[in-house]
Amino acid sequence: METVKSGRIWKFGDHISTDFMMPGHRVLANPGISPEEAAKFCMEANRPGWAVSEVQAGDILVAGKNFGCGSSRNGSQSLKALGLSVVLAESVSRIHLRNAVNTGLPTLVAPGITAFVEEGQRIEVNIVTGTVENLDTGGMLQAEAWEEGTPPYELLMAGGLDAFMRAKLKERGLVSS
Amino acid sequence: MGMTIAEKILAAHAGADTVTSGQYVWCKVDATSGHRLPELEEFGVDRVWDKDKVFMVDDHQAPPPTIAAANKVKELRRLIKKYDITNFFEYGRGGILHQVFAENGMYAPGELVAQCDSHSTAGGVFNACVTNANLDAVHVLAFGELWFRVPESVRVILNGTLPSWCVGKDVILKVASELGTDYGLYRSVEYTGPVASQMTMAQRWTVTNMGVEVGAKFAIFEGDDKTDAFLKDRVTRPYEHVTADPDASYVAEYEFDLSDLTPMVARPGDPGNGVPVESVKSERVKVDQAFLGSCTNARLEDLEVAARILKGRKVHPDVRMLVSPSSQEVFGEALKAGYLETLLDAGALVEHSTCGPCYGGHLGVLGDHETCISSSNRNFTGRMGSPLSHVWLSSPATVAASAIAGEIADPREYL
Ligand code: SF4
Numbered sequence: 001m002e003t004v005k006s007g008r009i010w011k012f013g014d015h016i017s018t019d020f021m022m023p024g025h026r027v028l029a030n031p032g033i034s035p036e037e038a039a040k041f042c043m044e045a046n047r048p049g050w051a052v053s054e055v056q057a058g059d060i061l062v063a064g065k066n067f068g069c070g071s072s073r074n075g076s077q078s079l080k081a082l083g084l085s086v087v088l089a090e091s092v093s094r095i096h097l098r099n100a101v102n103t104g105l106p107t108l109v110a111p112g113i114t115a116f117v118e119e120g121q122r123i124e125v126n127i128v129t130g131t132v133e134n135l136d137t138g139g140m141l142q143a144e145a146w147e148e149g150t151p152p153y154e155l156l157m158a159g160g161l162d163a164f165m166r167a168k169l170k171e172r173g174l175v176s177s
Numbered sequence: 178m179g180m181t182i183a184e185k186i187l188a189a190h191a192g193a194d195t196v197t198s199g200q201y202v203w204c205k206v207d208a209t210s211g212h213r214l215p216e217l218e219e220f221g222v223d224r225v226w227d228k229d230k231v232f233m234v235d236d237h238q239a240p241p242p243t244i245a246a247a248n249k250v251k252e253l254r255r256l257i258k259k260y261d262i263t264n265f266f267e268y269g270r271g272g273i274l275h276q277v278f279a280e281n282g283m284y285a286p287g288e289l290v291a292q293c294d295s296h297s298t299a300g301g302v303f304n305a306c307v308t309n310a311n312l313d314a315v316h317v318l319a320f321g322e323l324w325f326r327v328p329e330s331v332r333v334i335l336n337g338t339l340p341s342w343c344v345g346k347d348v349i350l351k352v353a354s355e356l357g358t359d360y361g362l363y364r365s366v367e368y369t370g371p372v373a374s375q376m377t378m379a380q381r382w383t384v385t386n387m388g389v390e391v392g393a394k395f396a397i398f399e400g401d402d403k404t405d406a407f408l409k410d411r412v413t414r415p416y417e418h419v420t421a422d423p424d425a426s427y428v429a430e431y432e433f434d435l436s437d438l439t440p441m442v443a444r445p446g447d448p449g450n451g452v453p454v455e456s457v458k459s460e461r462v463k464v465d466q467a468f469l470g471s472c473t474n475a476r477l478e479d480l481e482v483a484a485r486i487l488k489g490r491k492v493h494p495d496v497r498m499l500v501s502p503s504s505q506e507v508f509g510e511a512l513k514a515g516y517l518e519t520l521l522d523a524g525a526l527v528e529h530s531t532c533g534p535c536y537g538g539h540l541g542v543l544g545d546h547e548t549c550i551s552s553s554n555r556n557f558t559g560r561m562g563s564p565l566s567h568v569w570l571s572s573p574a575t576v577a578a579s580a581i582a583g584e585i586a587d588p589r590e591y592l
Contacts, residue, residue, distance in 0.1 A: 015358070015447060017557045019555075019557045019558070019559060019560055020557075020558070020559075023559055023564070024536045024537045024538060024559070024560070025537045025538070025542060025559070025562055025563075028237065028238075028536065028538060029238070029242075029243075029537075029538050029539065030245070031238070031243075031245050031246055031249045032245050032248075032249070044564070045558050045559045045564035046558070065359060066358065066359045066362065066392060069358065069359075069392065070295065070389075070555060070557055071295050071536070071555075072293065072294055072295035072309045072311050074311060074312065091359065091362060093362065093392055094362065094363045094392065094394050095295055095309050095311065095389070098309075098310075098311065098313065099311050099312065102311065102312040102313050103312070150201045150326075151201055151203070151324035152201075152324075152326075161312050161313055161315070161316070165220060165315065165316060165319070166220065168320070169220060169221075169222060169319060172320070174222050174319060175220065175221045175222060176221075
């Protein structure tokens with residue numbers, strides 16, 4: 001995985017639940033919906049139109065406290081399908097953080113991030129070291145990086161759970177090819 | 178140094194003498210759910226690590242409201258057969274997973290369970306570490322293992338005596354209103370104190386169920402004879418209660434005196450928006466729907482209190498009251514005890530056990546600008562349907578009282 005990402009910021013507030021990212025009546029009530037289709041409803045209730053016509057591939061999402069609270073549905077799947085390259089938040093719910101690692105969408109806890117950037121500014125994030133540079137102001141911020149060698153680090157570097165699992169299944173002889 | 182309950186359980190499952198918070202460990206897991214069987218098949222794996230430790234039920238769209246949903250559960254049944262899963266619960270013998278799995282012996286003190294669905298923290302009521310696994314539940318299905326970051330532990334001490342009409346829901350809404358909905362973030366929350374002992378299993382269960390609403394990884398009660406009484410005949414394997422060491426270290430400790438607690442409601446938007454019911458009385462909040470259901474608060478004693486309040490009374494003409502017991506077992510017990518008959522006589526709609534209304538899926542979705550008082554656990558925007566609808570959370574007693582009044586009402590007025 002590429003370790004340095006830069007892009008334009010979209011800013012969201014505190015307690016952005018996974019219900020916002022993946023509305024139940026749109027997505028859960030619609031089994032078989034593709035990740036791309038599901039992503040069109042992302043943030044529909046709190047920011048109508050954003051997913052359909054505003055966010056662009058390579059953009060970066062910044063949020064406040066407790067990002068991804070609520071249901072265990074994989075909001076990161078929608079965020080990734082929208083093309084977001086990194087997510088930074090003051091804090092992230094545990095379930096959401098784990099989903100993000102498994103999905104291979106770099107999601108970093110970055111205390112101070114909401115005051116550090118304005119919507120529309122550009123930042124550069126090193127997802128291994130956790131350094132964040134505001135390309136508009138030149139300011140620097142340190143996000144919490146995954147420690148090398150830890151399971152989430154390995155998963156993220158493998159590109160997510162899928163690749164990690166395939167390697168491990170082979171190693172343990174649970175699949176032939 | 179001593180260990181907390183979560184540290185002891187994780188250490189035991191990691192094959193280590195001790196663990197400390199912040200450490201990453203690979204653990205053996207005692208059980209999981211079958212939600213990721215399709216992915217297991219996609220990976221080309223032809224067996225699960227232990228077919229007796231995989232539990233599955235279809236609860237969210239149950240029974241299926243659409244052809245797509247029907248095909249999904251049809252596919253699930255095929256996988257259940259293919260992988261020879263022992264603990265699958267068909268419609269009529271199932272209900273909502275957290276309740277059904279517990280009734281069928283999935284959880285016991287000291288165990289570590291990682292299963293799909295965010296409200297898995299509920300299982301901590303059995304003095305166990307139970308939490309959510311999502312995509313990575315497939316890792317458990319394949320290997321019976323999963324990684325964990327050992328969480329910091331928090332202790333919440335519940336002092337005093339719980340006043341009548343106050344139940345587990347009022348306790349957790351009170352605690353969440355004071356500490357916020359992130360005091361448990363990444364953490365293991367241990368509940369203890371005199372009120373924790375006084376509470377029934379069902380009341381404690383509401384508290385652990387809403388563990389995820391305060392961000393927790395685990396929400397745990399100590400084990401006692403009430404725990405054992407529930408597990409009797411359901412869990413036949415040996416287990417031991419796990420207690421925290423006296424010198425265990427907690428990142429925070431919060432104490433509450435609950436003797437003056439009054440029934441609580443959480444205003445729409447966040448489960449941390451709890452306020453005493455009496456404080457919203459003057460607002461005269463009209464309700465369109467009163468929902469007594471979900472894995473949070475639709476157990477036998479929840480139905481009992483609702484029946485007690487509604488006995489000889491009627492649901493307000495402008496309100497529809499939906500009742501969905503937390504499992505078919507509970508449904509049967511409530512039927513035999515006469516509670517469902519009382520609720521029917523009062524004009525409530527009694528549904529089978531399902532998740533449907535709770536997550537805005539089906540069987541009771543809210544329309545634009547409608548208001549629901551709900552015994553469930555989430556009141557986020559759009560949770561039960563239209564993004565323009567409003568969900569207030571409360572105990573079953575408050576739901577029942579509000580159904581009669583047609584507006585949010587204090588159950589103490591319906592003695
Ligand atoms: S009842 Fe509601 S909260 Fe509980 S598992 Fe079902 S959808 Fe989730």
